[in-house]
Amino acid sequence: WSxxxxxxxxxxxxxxxxxxxxxxxxxxxxxxxxxxYRIFYTRQTPGSGWLPWVDTTxxxxxxxxxxxxLDALGALNIFAIGGSDVVYTRQVPAAANTFAPWAAPFQVGxxxxxxxxxxxxxxxxxxxxxxxxxxxxxxxxxNVEMQQWSGWQIIxxxxxxxxxxxxxxxxGRLTLFLxxxxxxxxLWCLSQVTYNSTAxxxxxxxxxxxALSAYRVVRDLTPPQG
Numbered sequence: 001w002s003x004x005x006x007x008x009x010x011x012x013x014x015x016x017x018x019x020x021x022x023x024x025x026x027x028x029x030x031x032x033x034x035x036x037y038r039i040f041y042t043r044q045t046p047g048s049g050w051l052p053w054v055d056t057t058x059x060x061x062x063x064x065x066x067x068x069x070l071d072a073l074g075a076l077n078i079f080a081i082g083g084s085d086v087v088y089t090r091q092v093p094a095a096a097n098t099f100a101p102w103a104a105p106f107q108v109g110x111x112x113x114x115x116x117x118x119x120x121x122x123x124x125x126x127x128x129x130x131x132x133x134x135x136x137x138x139x140x141x142x143n144v145e146m147q148q149w150s151g152w153q154i155i156x157x158x159x160x161x162x163x164x165x166x167x168x169x170x171x172g173r174l175t176l177f178l179x180x181x182x183x184x185x186x187l188w189c190l191s192q193v194t195y196n197s198t199a200x201x202x203x204x205x206x207x208x209x210x211a212l213s214a215y216r217v218v219r220d221l222t223p224p225q226g
Contacts, residue, residue, distance in 0.1 A: 071141065
């Protein structure tokens with residue numbers, strides 16, 4: 001491991017990271033600043049340096065809980081909760097430090113409290129959002145260039161509320177992970193029925209009954225055997 005490297009000073013309440021198409025790392029986070037919740041962005045530069053933090057929301061709306069991912073064209077997408085619903089922006093062009101204006105991939109129409117983003121077997125972005133009642137919605141980006149979305153589909157009603165993570169299995173099915181934010185703080189998962197299916201399993205699988213303060217999901221890069 002290398003020595004720790006200092007980043008530009010910035011107070012953040014939430015932070016997440018992703019890899020750009022050119023292999024550099026991007027970090028985004030949100031914090032309450034000058035009476036507005038803002039989303040800040042920084043990125044690695046040649047020589048292991050970092051860009052100064054950039055306010056991507058520019059005080060135009062309250063933006064919290066950013067989620068990052070690359071799309072099929074190699075552009076980094078930033079999803080967030082803007083006000084009480086879902087908003088996002090993407091690099092223009094890919095691997096640049098410029099972003100398109102914030103947009104809404106349809107409106108959930110409810111008060112969104114948790115979000116997550118992943119990629120399905122066709123390299124389409126799949127975005128999930130949970131409202132304050134524990135209902136979970138999914139939306140798929142069908143065409144990156146035309147910015148065409150499938151529209152929100154309810155995949156679960158009245159479940160536990162807590163941090164979400166979305167990632168794919170070796171067979172290409174997406175799995176949604178949810179850690180209850182209150183009560184026993186247990187960890188659960190729910191998967192697509194088949195590869196690229198719009199149907200999801202009818203019951204959650206318990207992964208940990210023990211109270212977890214935080215969790216992360218990574219993929220094993222070991223090739224499958226046999």
